[in-house]
Every structure is written in C-alpha cells, then in structure tokens.
Amino acid sequence: MAERSDSAYARAGVDIAAGERAVDLIRDLARSTFGPRVLTDLGAFGGLFSVEGLEQPVLVASADGVGTKLKLAVQLRRHTTVGRDLVAHCVNDILTAGATPLFFLDYIAMGRLEPEVVAQVVEGLAFECRQHGCALIGGETAEMPGMYAEGDYDLAGFIVGVVRRDRVVDGRNVRAGDQVWGLVSSGLHTNGYSLARRALAGLPLEQRGWGLERPLGEVLLEPHRCYLPAMRPALEAGIVRAMAHITGGGLVGNIPRALPPSLAVELDWGSWPVPPIFDLIQRRGEVADAEMVQVFNLGLGWVFVTAQEAGERVRRLVPEALPVGRVVARENGPGVRFRGRDGLT
Amino acid sequence: MAERSDSAYARAGVDIAAGERAVDLIRDLARSTFGPRVLTDLGAFGGLFSVEGLEQPVLVASADGVGTKLKLAVQLRRHTTVGRDLVAHCVNDILTAGATPLFFLDYIAMGRLEPEVVAQVVEGLAFECRQHGCALIGGETAEMPGMYAEGDYDLAGFIVGVVRRDRVVDGRNVRAGDQVWGLVSSGLHTNGYSLARRALAGLPLEQRGWGLERPLGEVLLEPHRCYLPAMRPALEAGIVRAMAHITGGGLVGNIPRALPPSLAVELDWGSWPVPPIFDLIQRRGEVADAEMVQVFNLGLGWVFVTAQEAGERVRRLVPEALPVGRVVARENGPGVRFRGRDGLT
Numbered sequence: 056m057a058e059r060s061d062s063a064y065a066r067a068g069v070d071i072a073a074g075e076r077a078v079d080l081i082r083d084l085a086r087s088t089f090g091p092r093v094l095t096d097l098g099a100f101g102g103l104f105s106v107e108g109l110e111q112p113v114l115v116a117s118a119d120g121v122g123t124k125l126k127l128a129v130q131l132r133r134h135t136t137v138g139r140d141l142v143a144h145c146v147n148d149i150l151t152a153g154a155t156p157l158f159f160l161d162y163i164a165m166g167r168l169e170p171e172v173v174a175q176v177v178e179g180l181a182f183e184c185r186q187h188g189c190a191l192i193g194g195e196t197a198e199m200p201g202m203y204a205e206g207d208y209d210l211a212g213f214i215v216g217v218v219r220r221d222r223v224v225d226g227r228n229v230r231a232g233d234q235v236w237g238l239v240s241s242g243l244h245t246n247g248y249s250l251a252r253r254a255l256a257g258l259p260l261e262q263r264g265w266g267l268e269r270p271l272g273e274v275l276l277e278p279h280r281c282y283l284p285a286m287r288p289a290l291e292a293g294i295v296r297a298m299a300h301i302t303g304g305g306l307v308g309n310i311p312r313a314l315p316p317s318l319a320v321e322l323d324w325g326s327w328p329v330p331p332i333f334d335l336i337q338r339r340g341e342v343a344d345a346e347m348v349q350v351f352n353l354g355l356g357w358v359f360v361t362a363q364e365a366g367e368r369v370r371r372l373v374p375e376a377l378p379v380g381r382v383v384a385r386e387n388g389p390g391v392r393f394r395g396r397d398g399l400t
Numbered sequence: 401m402a403e404r405s406d407s408a409y410a411r412a413g414v415d416i417a418a419g420e421r422a423v424d425l426i427r428d429l430a431r432s433t434f435g436p437r438v439l440t441d442l443g444a445f446g447g448l449f450s451v452e453g454l455e456q457p458v459l460v461a462s463a464d465g466v467g468t469k470l471k472l473a474v475q476l477r478r479h480t481t482v483g484r485d486l487v488a489h490c491v492n493d494i495l496t497a498g499a500t501p502l503f504f505l506d507y508i509a510m511g512r513l514e515p516e517v518v519a520q521v522v523e524g525l526a527f528e529c530r531q532h533g534c535a536l537i538g539g540e541t542a543e544m545p546g547m548y549a550e551g552d553y554d555l556a557g558f559i560v561g562v563v564r565r566d567r568v569v570d571g572r573n574v575r576a577g578d579q580v581w582g583l584v585s586s587g588l589h590t591n592g593y594s595l596a597r598r599a600l601a602g603l604p605l606e607q608r609g610w611g612l613e614r615p616l617g618e619v620l621l622e623p624h625r626c627y628l629p630a631m632r633p634a635l636e637a638g639i640v641r642a643m644a645h646i647t648g649g650g651l652v653g654n655i656p657r658a659l660p661p662s663l664a665v666e667l668d669w670g671s672w673p674v675p676p677i678f679d680l681i682q683r684r685g686e687v688a689d690a691e692m693v694q695v696f697n698l699g700l701g702w703v704f705v706t707a708q709e710a711g712e713r714v715r716r717l718v719p720e721a722l723p724v725g726r727v728v729a730r731e732n733g734p735g736v737r738f739r740g741r742d743g744l745t
Contacts, residue, residue: 062687062688062691063595063598063599063685063686063687063688063691064592064594064595064691064694064695067594067595067597067599068594069595071649071694074648094458094568100492100494100496100497100645100647101460101461101462101496101497101499101561102461102462103458103459103497103568104458104459104460104461105457105458105459105565106451106457106458106459107456107457107458107565111452112451112452113439113448113450113451113452114448114449114450114451114459114502114503114560115446115447115448116446116447116449116503116537116538116558116560117445117446117447117505117538118507118538118539118540118558119507119540120507120509120540120542122542123544123545123546125547126546147445148445148446149445149446151445152445152446154446157459158459160462160463161463162463162464162465162507162556162558164556192461193461193462193463194463195463195464195465195556197465197467198594199465199468199470199594200468201468201471202468202548202552202554203547207547209509209544209547209554211507211540211556213461213463213505213507213558215459215461215560216446223439247409249409249412249413249414249543249544249546250409250412250414252412253411253413254408299445300445302445303419312445340408341408342408343407343408346408346409349416350409
C-alpha cells in the first residue's frame with residue numbers, strides 16, 4: 056500500500072496504509088477477547104453477538120470517554136492505561152444496574168494516525184475486557200487532519216451488558232435507615248483531570264513526594280478501578296439495593312442518581328481514607344471542600360446500599376466494603392450530606 | 401448552578417452548569433425516540449433495553465464517526481445534519497448483516513461545552529433514530545479544555561441492532577454469476593471529506609454552479625442516506641445474499657468485505673449516475689480515477705447481491721435498485737473490477 060503515499064488523500068492528510076496497519080495490529084488483540092457468543096471476525100461492517108438462551112434479558116448500555124486524562128497519557132507516552140480506564144469505567148457504569156458485560160466497541164480519533172499508539176490503546180482495552188469476560192467486537196479508528204493537535208487523540212467507548220429483568224438494581228427498594236457501603240478507588244479514576252492538571256501544573260510528573268507512594272505521573276495515570284469482581288458475590292446473593300459509580304460530578308453528583316428522589320445519603324467523613332493526591336490537588340489548586348466533593352471521588356469510587364440487617368452478609372461477601380454512612384429522608388435537602396466535616400453539610 | 405462559574409473547575413475550563421443545561425436540552429429529544437422496550441429514563445448510569453421474547457436473537461453492533469464533515473458543519477453553523485449522518489451511517493453498517501436497529505448512544509466531545517450546539521446535534525440524532533425505530537438511550541457529552549479548537553467538536557455513535565440467527569446476511573451463499581444491484585447515494589455521505597475539503601478549498605460554499613443543483617455547502621452537508629427503508633422488503637423476502645455499505649475505502653474497499661474471498665464483483669461503469677460533486681472534486685483536486693474509487697462511493701452508496709433469477713422480485717420489492725454488475729471468480733485479481741472505464745481494471 057506504500058504506493059498510496061503520494062495520493063491526493065495522503066496530501067490531504069489521510070494515510071490509508073496507516074489505517075490498515077492499525078487494523079492489523081489490533082486484530083489479534085480483539086480476538087483474544089472473543090468468547091463463544093461472538094459470531095463474527097473483524098472486517099465485517101458490524102460485530103455479531105448471540106444472546107440466544109438468556110433468561111429475561113435486559114440489555115444495559117453506556118457510552119463514555121476518559122476526558123483529559125488523555126493529555127497525561129500523551130505527555131507520558133503511555134497509552135495502555137487509558138484503554139484500561141475506558142473499559143473499567145464502562146463496566147462500572149452498567150454494573151450500577153446489576154449488569155455484567157457482553158461486548159465493547161471503541162472509537163479512537165487522531166489528527167495523524169499513529170498505528171503504534173492505537174495498538175497500545177487497544178492493548179489496554181483488550182486486557183481489561185479479558186478481565187471481565189467482555190468481547191471487544193468492533194471499533195472505529197478515525198484519522199481527522201486538522202481536528203487534533205500533533206500527538207493528541209480522543210477515545211470513546213461503548214459497552215453492552217445484560218441483567219435478568221428480575222435482577223435489575225434500580226434503587227426502588229432503598230429505605231431510610233439502610234446501610235451505605237463504600238469501596239475505595241484507585242485514584243482520580245477518569246474524572247476531574249482538567250482541574251487536577253491545572254492545579255498541579257508545573258510539578259514534575261516523575262517526582263515523588265507530597266505523601267505519594269509513587270511518582271506523581273504514575274499516581275495520576277493509575278487505571279480506573281473496575282468494581283465488578285468485588286461486587287459480584289453480593290449481586291449474586293441479591294442483597295444490593297442500589298449502586299453508584301462516582302464519576303463526573305463527584306460524590307455529590309452521583310450518589311443521588313442511584314436513589315429515589317425522596318431519599319438522601321449521610322456519609323461519615325473519615326470513614327474511608329482520602330488518598331494524598333486529592334489533598335495535593337486541593338492545596339495547590341486552592342479548591343474549596345464543597346467543590347472537591349462535586350468533582351472527585353475522594354477515594355470512594357463505588358457506593359452501594361443494603362438493608363441494615365444485611366451487614367453480616369456484606370462483611371462476608373464483600374470483605375473490603377467500608378460502612379460509610381446511612382440512607383436518610385431527603386426533606387428538600389441535598390442528596391448527599393457529610394457528617395464530621397465543617398463547611399460541608 | 402450559576403454560583404459555580406467562579407469555581408476552580410470553571411477556571412480550569414470545565415463548566416458543569418453548561419453540562420447540565422445540555423442534558424436538559426437533550427432529555428426530551430431522547431425521550432421522543434423511546435419505544436416500549438426502553439426500561440429506563442435518562443439520568444441513570446446506563447440505558448436499559450429489554451430484548452425478551454426475540455427469536456434466536458443475534459445482536460449486531462457498530463461504532464462510527466462522521467469524520468471531517470464536522471469541519472463543514474462548524475463552518476456552516478449547521479449541526480443537525482451531522483447528527484442525522486451518524487445515525488444513518490450506523491444503521492447502514494448493521495443493515496449489511498440483515499439487522500434492524502434497537503438502540504443508539506452518542507459521544508460528543510468539545511473544548512468548551514456549547515449546549516445549543518449539542519442540542520442541534522442531538523436533534524439530528526433523534527430525528528434519524530425516529531425514522532428507523534431506534535431508541536436513543538444514552539450518550540456522553542465531554543468537555544475537554546485544550547483538546548479541541550474553539551467551535552470544533554468530535555462526534556461518535558454506537559448502535560445495536562438485532563437479526564434472527566437464521567436470517568443473518570453474511571455473503572456465504574454468494575455465487576459467481578449472481579446479480580449485483582446498487583442504490584444511489586445522497587452525495588459523499590460521511591467519507592472522503594478531508595480530500596474533498598482540500599480539493600475544493602477556496603470555493604465559496606454558498607455558490608451554485610459546476611453542474612450542482614444547490615449551493616456547494618448544501619451539497620456537501622447533505623445527510624448520509626439510510627438504506628433500511630429501501631432494503632426492508634427484500635430482506636423480509638429473504639432474497640438478499642450480501643450487502644455492502646460504501647464507506648471509507650470507497651467502492652474498492654467495501655464491496656469485497658461482503659463477499660467470500662474467492663469471489664469478486666465486476667461493475668459496469670455508467671450503469672449508475674455519478675453526481676457532479678464527484679467530478680468537481682476530481683478535477684479540482686487532480687485525483688486519479690484509481691483513487692476516486694478507493695475513497696468515494698461515486699454515487700453508489702449501497703450494493704447488494706441476489707441470485708440471477710431473483711431479478712424479477714428485486715424489481716418489484718426494490719424498484720429503484722439498479723443492476724450495476726455481476727459476481728465473478730476472483731482468481732487472485734482485485735475484489736472489484738470496472739468494465740467500461742479506461743485506467744480502471
């Protein structure tokens with residue numbers, strides 16, 4: 056295909072040969088995620104996936120990106136972690152309804168197609184897909200001259216999972232007095248990076264310090280944690296009444312999405328550890344407490360609700376779950392309250 | 401939420417209030433596409449869609465973008481047509497396997513979130529979804545400061561459709577001697593815009609001429625045609641052996657994707673009309689014939705194959721279908737040959 060490099064399309068900034076090289080690089084990675092329900096190989100116009108024989112199947116779908124965490128990946132020239140981020144984020148989103156993943160598709164757009172960068176991203180996608188039994192059945196790699204700065208790219212992911220209709224988790228059984236549990240995050244996950252990058256601008260990414268256990272860049276690029284493995288036993292036991300994935304909008308924006316509008320959650324400040332990276336962002340960025348809880352997960356990436364009396368079973372099935380608060384009547388107040396932190400009600 | 405405009409996040413370029421305004425604007429548009437299988441309202445982390453009761457369900461999924469046609473939309477400040485483009489493109493992609501759409505999700509990313517632009521795009525998405533019985537059950541609107549130039553945005557779409565397993569169209573029954581049919585495109589669809597924009601640079605978009613029936617900008621922004629309505633009767637009759645959607649890669653790149661590797665297609669040049677916009681691009685861009693067929697649909701946006709003896713039924717069920725060629729043995733030659741055009745074999 057090298058003969059095309061002098062073509063009019065190449066002069067317009069589109070390299071068909073690079074596109075084909077990218078497809079070659081990702082084909083085997085994608086195949087490594089295939090299970091018996093995948094009916095097609097790559098190359099067709101659509102990916103085929105059988106859902107025959109599933110009971111009362113409800114599909115749950117979500118679309119996501121990884122935001123300006125991409126800028127850090129470009130700066131550090133490490134592109135596998137954003138692939139992992141994207142899949143983990145998507146799996147978490149559908150997990151809130153009780154769904155487990157079936158398949159995933161990606162969209163990667165860049166100004167000048169760099170097949171090796173695409174391959175690294177897809178390596179991360181495929182890795183994380185394999186962890187969760189999710190088939191990477193398709194995707195689109197777009198070369199868009201003039202749209203992205205040199206080296207930049209955007210990345211979006213689409214996931215479809217399934218849950219039995221009588222197992223859908225939608226918060227409708229949540230009651231005042233229910234127990235609220237949390238699972239710790241692995242860092243910022245994929246939210247708040249525009250704010251974080253501005254707050255930390257000028258700090259060397261390779262440096263340790265500020266209470267961080269690893270260099271700053273590594274802490275910031277740490278992949279988004281996927282909560283499916285930890286939650287699966289509790290879901291199979293049917294004891295989970297609501298789940299929230301703490302993404303854009305932070306603790307304050309996401310927990311209410313999982314609850315009936317008449318209920319709120321009271322979180323006990325100090326009942327989970329806030330990783331030092333958040334303190335660093337808050338101090339350097341001079342960010343108010345009230346805004347920190349609207350942007351970041353602050354160490355609590357996943358919140359779920361059970362009946363008070365299910366405590367014993369939760370401790371057995373999800374041993375790492377932290378009791379972080381309780382469901383209360385909302386009474387026209389905010390959907391999330393904080394106990395034990397001045398300035399946050 | 402106006403009180404947040406002084407927040408650290410706002411100073412970092414992220415406007416949460418604008419995000420919420422965008423969600424308000426698109427909520428009703430999305431709801432206008434919902435059918436009885438949609439189990440959720442917007443606001444949850446994932447969209448829920450029941451597939452209970454479908455026979456031998458095979459899901460067909462595809463991810464796509466609209467490429468640098470977006471640059472034209474930005475230039476002309478018309479954002480509904482790219483929304484329509486994206487859905488039509490995705491519906492066509494899964495239609496190649498015989499699938500009809502179930503649901504769609506979008507991803508819109510911009511540097512500074514402009515709720516009115518997002519609303520226009522989603523208006524186009526919802527319009528086209530309604531045409532084809534497709535539910536717009538979710539999406540992601542990402543504000544990414546520093547990633548996109550002022551006014552620019554990227555757009556990706558993700559579709560899931562369904563086909564009965566015994567109705568999957570995959571080209572396996574295609575034989576040498578089969579009849580090849582074509583359906584005319586509505587223009588460039590969503591491919592080749594980087595080349596087209598370069599070739600036509602400097603021409604005023606509001607101008608008529610060059611054999612075009614409408615101003616140049618309108619011809620270029622014309623929405624991608626969706627072939628589902630035209631093809632449905634032939635699919636229900638079970639007479640279609642293979643279908644190709646002529647997207648990136650043009651006639652030469654896409655037709656072979658629908659065929660077994662031992663077969664090729666011979667197209668009769670002149671058997672379908674090539675719209676004047678393609679001649680204009682070719683002349684102004686000094687693009688070789690051999691490249692035109694590798695980039696553009698050249699007026700033929702959809703190609704399908706039936707047995708020779710099905711001709712009578714095709715003429716009745718798809719009256720606009722043009723007989724454009726035949727299936728031949730490939731014999732190590734190219735997957736598409738052209739008859740009647742010097743320089744193209």
